[in-house]
Amino acid sequence: MKASKSQADALPPEIRPGQSVALLQELHILTRDGKLNQDSRRKLKQVYHLYQFIEPLLNELLTDHPNVSLVDHGAGKSYLGFILYDLFFKGIKDQQGAHIYGIETREELVAKSTELAKKLGFDQGMSFLPLSVAESTTSSLLPAQIDIVTALHACNTATDDAIDFALKKRAKYMVLVPCCQAEIASVLKKNKGRDLGKSALTEIWRHPIHTREFGSQITNVLRCLQLEAHGYQVNVTELVGWEHSMKNELIIATYKNLPRQRPTERLQEVLSTLGLEEMGQRFYTSQLALSTEPT
Numbered sequence: 001m002k003a004s005k006s007q008a009d010a011l012p013p014e015i016r017p018g019q020s021v022a023l024l025q026e027l028h029i030l031t032r033d034g035k036l037n038q039d040s041r042r043k044l045k046q047v048y049h050l051y052q053f054i055e056p057l058l059n060e061l062l063t064d065h066p067n068v069s070l071v072d073h074g075a076g077k078s079y080l081g082f083i084l085y086d087l088f089f090k091g092i093k094d095q096q097g098a099h100i101y102g103i104e105t106r107e108e109l110v111a112k113s114t115e116l117a118k119k120l121g122f123d124q125g126m127s128f129l130p131l132s133v134a135e136s137t138t139s140s141l142l143p144a145q146i147d148i149v150t151a152l153h154a155c156n157t158a159t160d161d162a163i164d165f166a167l168k169k170r171a172k173y174m175v176l177v178p179c180c181q182a183e184i185a186s187v188l189k190k191n192k193g194r195d196l197g198k199s200a201l202t203e204i205w206r207h208p209i210h211t212r213e214f215g216s217q218i219t220n221v222l223r224c225l226q227l228e229a230h231g232y233q234v235n236v237t238e239l240v241g242w243e244h245s246m247k248n249e250l251i252i253a254t255y256k257n258l259p260r261q262r263p264t265e266r267l268q269e270v271l272s273t274l275g276l277e278e279m280g281q282r283f284y285t286s287q288l289a290l291s292t293e294p295t
Contacts, residue, residue, distance in 0.1 A: 012036045014044060020086050027079055032285045047079050049239060050152065051087060053252060056226055057173045058088055061147050064264070067097030069147045071169075073133045073162040074154035080112045085122050101146075102128040103136045103286035133161035134202045137168055146171050153179040162281060163223060166253075167230055174227070174253040177239055178220055184279065185215025203275070220249055222270065222283045228263035 011021070011034050024030040029040045036044065061068045066087070072081045081102045091097050104110050107130040117126040129141055133154065136142060146169040151162035159178040166174045188205050205211040224234045230255040237249045271277055 002134050012041075014041060014048070016048065018087065018089060019083075020120070021167070023082055023086050023120060026120070027077065027082060029079070036107070043079065046239060047083050050080065050150075050177070050250070051083060052150070053250065054084065054150065054175055055088060055190060057148055057175070057252075057254075058084075061172065063094070066092055067099075068092070069097075069101070069143060069145075071101045071103060071136070071137070071142065071146050071149050071165070073103045073149065073151040073165065074158055075104040075109075075113070075128065076106075077109055078102045078104070078116075078128065080150060080152055081113075082116070082122070083124065085126055089125050098125055100126050101142060102126070102127065102135060103131050104228075105130065118263075133158050133165060137161070137165045137255050142144055142169075146167055148173040148175065150175045152177045155180040156163040156182055160223070161228065170255075172255050174232070174251070176223075176253075178223070178251070181216040181219040182212075183215075183282075184219045184222075184276065185212050186230065187279060188215050198275075199273075218270070218274065218276075220251065222267065222279075224251065225263050225267040225270065226283050227251075227265055228258065229260050231255060231257045232258055233258060 011030075014036065015021075015024070015030075021030060021034065024044075025032060030036060037051050058068060060068075070081075070084065072078065072084075075081055081100045083280055085100055089098055089100060095205070102110070104113075110128045110130045113126075113128040114123070117123040117128070127141075129136065129139065131139055131141075131285075133151075146166070149162060149166035149169070149171045154176075155161055156179070159176055159181075162176065163174065185205075188211050188238055189208075192202075192211070205214040220236070224236060227234050233256045235252045235254075237250050237252070240246045267283060268280070271280055271283065
């Protein structure tokens with residue numbers, strides 16, 4: 001249900017034209033009387049800002065085929081998926097085959113999202129699956145190839161699983177907002193005694209708070225190199241202003257079959273320099289990726 005002209009005039013100015021009021025109310029972003037509280041305003045701002053990055057990617061995909069497929073990992077209550085469907089997918093003239101898949105481990109949230117999609121008439125183009133990101137990679141419930149993969153605040157290694165999923169599904173685009181990256185920091189901490197004194201660079205993570213912050217940053221650096229080593233062009237920016245979220249780094253990857261050798265070498269060099277060789281299995285690009293080096 002779209003808002004009537006009088007309703008639209010009364011809605012908060014943040015609401016995008018054409019947005020379903022009923023959807024925003026079902027998601028508890030809008031109250032029953034059409035108001036936004038501060039928390040909902042912040043949440044909506046993040047999703048809308050992310051939509052501004054995703055919309056042109058979807059339009060680019062539409063020039064190739066109308067059967068656009070998107071997988072949203074760690075979907076939670078599926079704010080992003082529902083708003084993407086409402087603002088973009090339901091407007092595709094030939095919707096046959098265009099689909100959003102929400103991947104979420106919590107079965108109660110999957111059930112609620114499935115019920116809401118049916119209630120709003122979105123169920124033709126939306127599915128929700130109770131799977132981990134890793135499980136979804138081999139699930140027969142998903143197609144062999146996916147056009148675009150999103151992961152908004154997928155915690156710790158779930159972002160790496162989303163990247164692995166996207167690589168195996170030959171996704172053209174990835175849109176990632178990482179969250180709570182602790183794995184690299186734990187390895188840096190474990191090896192700190194061994195590495196201290198080897199290089200002045202170890203001062204960067206000598207203190208615990210710096211270990212955590214540096215570990216988070218280097219995780220995303222390694223992810224970017226990993227994507228580049230698979231032929232992707234990578235852009236890194238901020239999702240919204242720091243006043244709205246500290247989990248703010250946005251990674252957008254576009255497959256362009258770019259040269260792979262240089263980023264692969266840099267990836268290995270960073271792992272070696274920082275004493276993170278044991279993390280090579282997670283981030284290191286295999287020789288198979290190099291075998292498709294463009295001529």
